[in-house]
Amino acid sequence: MARPAFRVDAVLVQAVIAGALSFAHLHDLAAAAGQDGWKAWAYPISVDLLLVAAWRRLRSEGPSRLAWCWFLIALFASLGANVATAGFLDLAHPPAWLRFGIAGWPALAFLGGTLLAHSHTTEQPEPEPVPPAPAVPDPVTAVERESTPDPAPEPAPIAAAAKDTPELTTAPAGPSVPTALVDHARKLADDHHARTGARIDTDTLRARLGVPPQLAETIAAQLA
Numbered sequence: 028m029a030r031p032a033f034r035v036d037a038v039l040v041q042a043v044i045a046g047a048l049s050f051a052h053l054h055d056l057a058a059a060a061g062q063d064g065w066k067a068w069a070y071p072i073s074v075d076l077l078l079v080a081a082w083r084r085l086r087s088e089g090p091s092r093l094a095w096c097w098f099l100i101a102l103f104a105s106l107g108a109n110v111a112t113a114g115f116l117d118l119a120h121p122p123a124w125l126r127f128g129i130a131g132w133p134a135l136a137f138l139g140g141t142l143l144a145h146s147h148t149t150e151q152p153e154p155e156p157v158p159p160a161p162a163v164p165d166p167v168t169a170v171e172r173e174s175t176p177d178p179a180p181e182p183a184p185i186a187a188a189a190k191d192t193p194e195l196t197t198a199p200a201g202p203s204v205p206t207a208l209v210d211h212a213r214k215l216a217d218d219h220h221a222r223t224g225a226r227i228d229t230d231t232l233r234a235r236l237g238v239p240p241q242l243a244e245t246i247a248a249q250l251a
Contacts, residue, residue, distance in 0.1 A: 046075070048109070049071070049075070049105050049108070049109060050071040050072075050075065051071075052071075052108040052109045052111075052112045053070050053071030053074055053104075053105065053108040054067050054068055054070065054071050055108075055112050055118070056070075056108045056111055056112055056118070056125075056129070057070035057071075057129055059118035059119075059121050059125075060121050060125050060126045060128075060129035060130075061121075061126060061129075062129060070129070070132065071108075073132065073133065073136045074101055074104045074105050074108075074132075074136070075101075075105070076136075076140070077097060077100070077101040077136050077139050077140055077143075078098065078101035078102060078105060080097075080139075080140055080143045080144070081094050081095075081097040081098035081101060081139070081143060082098060084143050085098065093142060093143070093146060094143065097139040097142070097143060100135070100139065101136075101139070104132070111125070204242065204245055204246055204249065208236070208238075208246065209246060209249055209250075211236070212232060212236060212246045212250060213250055215227065215232065215235050215236070216232065216250050219231065219235075227247075227250075228247075229243050229244055229247045230243075232246065232247055232250075
């Protein structure tokens, strides 16, 4: 199996060149501020590591004020070293504020690296929607509904009952009453007795049937 040909990535080459130049500028600036030997080489490593840590935090956990703050601090330190070594400062006689900044950088970089490594934002999961509880019927209403008897059907008109049943029941006295009307009155009387425990009176029977008083008395006599 043939190996893939080695390809040079222009972006990677550019990044290596830019990193080497920035590394050298940071080393020269630290050496000019009085940090000689290995300490001058440690400064550019510290700045670049802080820059990479802040960028990695931004890429992995999204934008945050903490990551952006330390990313800008490390970027300012790197960019400031590149500009300072371009002749804007007399590195043979560095100013006091430059010596002060270089001397305080280790503590600042240690604080930034610690915060970036050990302070993680925890995202709270969104609460799942809770389905609405099923409606529970009121037990009192349900009991009342079960205990309440259905209203008695309205009595059929006398004329219709008489037409359907031509046979008449002859009462001892009073007008003749159709048999269907007497049966309907008997059902009403039984229903009244079942609900109240008492016999139905003539006035109640007349009101339920919707008949004249004399006819109601005749029907009540037949029910007795």
